[in-house]
Amino acid sequence: MTVTAESTWTQQTATLSPALKQATPVVVDHALGSWIHGTDGNDYLDFTTGIGVTSTGHCHPRVVAAAQDQCAKIIHAQYTTVMHPPLLELTEKLGHVLPLGLDSVFYANSGSEAVEAAIRLARMATARPNIVVFQGGFHGRTVAAASLTTAGTKFSAGFSPLMAGVHMSPFPYAYRYGWDTDTAVDFALRELDYLLQSRVAPNDTAAFLIEPVLGDGGYLPTPPRFLQGLRERADRHGVVLILDEVQAGFGRTGKFWGHQHAAGVTPDILITAKGLASGFPISAIAAPTELMSKAWPGSQGGTYGGNAVAAAAAVATIDVIHDENLVDNARIRGDQMLDGLREIAPRFGGIGDVRGLGLMAGIEFVADTDDGTRVPDAAAAAAVQQATTRHGLLTLTCGPAGNVVRLIPALVVTEDEIAMGLDRFAAALTEVFSGDTLGQR
Ligand SMILES: Cc1ncc(COP(=O)(O)O)c(C=O)c1O
Known part of the structure; x- marks a missing residue:
């Protein structure tokens, strides 16, 4: 059987499967350390590290x-x-x-x-x-x-x-x-x-x-x-x-x-x-x-x-x-990140829990119900995760209910970068919760 050029190379282009879910719209041009440079010309502080992968930072x-x-x-x-x-x-x-x-x-x-x-x-x-x-x-x-x-x-x-x-x-x-x-x-x-x-x-x-x-x-x-x-x-x-x-x-x-x-x-x-x-x-x-x-x-x-x-x-x-003593750095910068999050959290009523170990921090979002109980608030977590991207910080959600935002910086992250990440996270929270107003969205 002869295979024609047409049958081998067609005009079709493929797209990424809808079975995938993109956490951010960012297309990466290049990256170094804790920073991702998007093809959109923006710089993003990467607190996802490819889901905890780029331990020594991007392209060490x-x-x-x-x-x-x-x-x-x-x-x-x-x-x-x-x-x-x-x-x-x-x-x-x-x-x-x-x-x-x-x-x-x-x-x-x-x-x-x-x-x-x-x-x-x-x-x-x-x-x-x-x-x-x-x-x-x-x-x-x-x-x-x-x-x-x-x-x-x-x-x-x-x-x-x-x-x-x-x-x-x-x-x-x-x-x-x-x-x-x-x-x-x-x-x-x-x-x-x-x-x-x-x-x-x-x-x-x-x-x-x-x-x-x-x-x-x-x-x-x-x-x-x-x-x-x-x-x-x-x-x-x-x-x-x-x-x-x-x-x-x-x-x-x-x-x-x-x-x-x-x-x-x-x-x-x-x-x-x-x-x-x-x-x-x-x-x-x-x-x-x-x-x-x-x-x-x-x-x-x-x-x-x-x-x-x-x-x-x-x-x-x-x-x-x-x-580079990165295990010690993870401990010290992790403490800085968790302390900072624990300081920010009480300003926003939608945050029920802040927890973690080293450079793994989870922020759990909950909503009050009429009967006085608190239930997982996946919508809040998703809104905050999306907002962080707009504020130049990449984050991910997790948890069976999807109501936890997780921060996973690289082990090389610096004191200034953690401080900047916390500022950007607080800015995203402020955007979603319309200011420091105890959980009103
Ligand atoms: C604790 C744990 N185990 C296993 C896996 C699966 O790893 P992979 O995605 O490389 O198959 C993951 C991925 O996130 C994980 O976090």
Whole structure:
């Protein structure tokens, strides 16, 4: 059959699928550090970092140089066929920052893939089927990862059947329940024990899977005592504790890993992605060699995992985080951001809660009802998020109800940039709430 030029190259142009949702109308021309320069000629202070990805800021010169150098050497060296120096160097360097005992690593491309790989590993290692997740957790969009995700029905509705063997236990979301943190933790641990007694037998349970800070679920730090309770129960029942550090890891919370805020907690499997390579797609799964050895060789892998350019960028990212003390910077600038938000919030009646850890801040919007209760106000959060763009600050929303605005600056963010971000956020609030007038819109 002859293929004509017409049938191969047509006049058709394609457009982006309506299945995607754009948070802002910004088209980026170039970006550096905390700043995005739009094709509209405007400069935007980026407090989204590509959903917590550009840890060392946009286009950090050392990350750019590492990637450029590697591109000229080899781009794709499929890592279960041949190995390459960035892969070996990255693996060695990850060892320096991983919790002691987690000394075996393999790679994938995205957070979702890494989550699925971790589940595969936990099920193989324990020969048990069930996974317990915690309400509001986000673990990705591929079908198995979506089955583990309870941060909103939009992530799992409409394409059932989902993966079997997933069970959900409450998360200690103190603000939502209207309790203090201790009461919420006691409740959530009690409910987990009840789940393990009533439906999910410990001997059938492979893993507990949780984020150290719920990301898409509303920027909720997991209380240390809850993580400690999970660790204790995991040990007692022979369950694998998987910590999804995809969003909270790599220095973002002011410690290298989010779970390090909970003394004495070490995961059995740790998942990292996002900030690992400052924007290049690579994820890693780490566990003790003994646990890894329970999976059969060849059970993990993939075409692009451990890509040479991404691995070189990850090595440079670790070096920059170390040399520029970015974990300390995340803690100090994070405190500045949260203090500033807590100062601004009382001026606006629509803000119910301000919370976070390091450079992860969530601002929860609520509305008063006639019966005296407060309900999630997604419209307010959306309006504020849109307004921040108009004021030159890029932000995102999150939370199952969509009523939380989240701020996720780069780890290189400066004192002046946080101050400027707070000013712009306050200006957006003022625009939406028509001035400092207790929630009137
Ligand atoms: C905690 C967490 N886990 C997993 C994922 C999925 O990662 P990816 O979008 O790279 O598949 C995300 C993405 O936002 C995440 O925040």
